[in-house]
Amino acid sequence: MDRLSGKIALITGGSSGIGLETAKLFAKEGAFVFITGRRQAELEKAVAGIGSNAKGIRGDIANLGDLDRLFEEIKEVKGRLDILFANAGLGEFAPLGTITEAHFDKTFGVNVRGTLFTVQKALPLMGEGSAIVLNASIAAIKGTPAFSVYAATKAAIRSFARGWSVDLRDRKIRVNVVSPGTVPTPAYDGFGMTEDQMAGFLKGHSDVAPVGRVGLPSEIAEAVLFLASDKSSFVNGAELFVDGGFAQV
Numbered sequence: 001m002d003r004l005s006g007k008i009a010l011i012t013g014g015s016s017g018i019g020l021e022t023a024k025l026f027a028k029e030g031a032f033v034f035i036t037g038r039r040q041a042e043l044e045k046a047v048a049g050i051g052s053n054a055k056g057i058r059g060d061i062a063n064l065g066d067l068d069r070l071f072e073e074i075k076e077v078k079g080r081l082d083i084l085f086a087n088a089g090l091g092e093f094a095p096l097g098t099i100t101e102a103h104f105d106k107t108f109g110v111n112v113r114g115t116l117f118t119v120q121k122a123l124p125l126m127g128e129g130s131a132i133v134l135n136a137s138i139a140a141i142k143g144t145p146a147f148s149v150y151a152a153t154k155a156a157i158r159s160f161a162r163g164w165s166v167d168l169r170d171r172k173i174r175v176n177v178v179s180p181g182t183v184p185t186p187a188y189d190g191f192g193m194t195e196d197q198m199a200g201f202l203k204g205h206s207d208v209a210p211v212g213r214v215g216l217p218s219e220i221a222e223a224v225l226f227l228a229s230d231k232s233s234f235v236n237g238a239e240l241f242v243d244g245g246f247a248q249v
């Protein structure tokens with residue numbers, strides 16, 4: 001039960017959904033976990049749920065000043081980072097024909113630019129044997145209506161992992177990707193669907209997945225734990241789909 005004993009981890013977007021479940025699991029497995037998010041109240045609630053081995057640091061990954069403050073604080077408190085789960089991200093719907101500059105800039109600004117600078121600014125704190133896990137999505141390899149900008153950001157994330165695992169070869173830092181399938185989280189509240197529409201959406205996705213259902217945040221957390229721990233020491237530059245088979249068949 002101590003697969004992360006003594007490790008220091010950072011999970012961006014650790015106050016909700018997949019990030020929060022992963023933070024709970026990491027702490028249970030012996031890690032000290034820093035979590036981030038933009039909303040202070042959500043962060044405090046999350047830290048209380050994770051336990052004494054957690055600290056919340058408020059910040060927006062799209063803001064480079066916030067990222068600088070984040071890593072300064074981690075350096076001050078713990079001096080190093082062994083695991084980075086770059087998880088914070090957003091997805092909004094906009095069919096081609098209605099895509100605005102603001103939609104593009106917001107989605108790429110958080111998911112791509114924010115993830116890139118999160119990882120780059122974390123590197124000075126990360127030593128040999130560290131692990132980076134990026135959160136992409138099955139959306140990157142599927143055509144989902146009105147979701148093309150989000151999908152493109154997640155394709156970029158997958159590509160980053162290939163390039164960065166090579167760039168970090170000499171430092172012996174592994175970079176892998178987890179690609180979740182359909183996993184209801186508080187993010188789904190922002191999709192603007194009625195209860196009936198959401199039920200239909202989830203049923204449709206359950207029917208397509210060979211496993212016959214949608215996923216739980218805790219199921220993604222288990223995969224992230226594997227990629228973050230030394231158990232995956234020979235896994236590098238890879239993408240692990242955790243989607244009940246939705247995008248695999």
Ligand SMILES: NC(=O)c1ccc[n+]([C@@H]2O[C@H](COP(=O)([O-])OP(=O)(O)OC[C@H]3O[C@@H](n4cnc5c(N)ncnc54)[C@H](OP(=O)(O)O)[C@@H]3O)[C@@H](O)[C@H]2O)c1
Nearest residue numbers: 013015016017018037038039060061088089137183185187
């Ligand atoms: N749920 C799914 O079905 C699914 C599938 C594939 C991939 N993913 C990916 O999984 C990741 C987490 O999604 P989720 O479903 O767990 O969403 P969620 O429950 O809405 O959680 C998102 C977390 O990220 C934080 N966050 C959002 N924007 C941020 C920013 N700019 N800077 C810092 N923190 C930010 C949120 O806190 P604040 O709002 O307080 O900032 C929250 O803690 C995302 O990258 C998403 O694309 C999700």
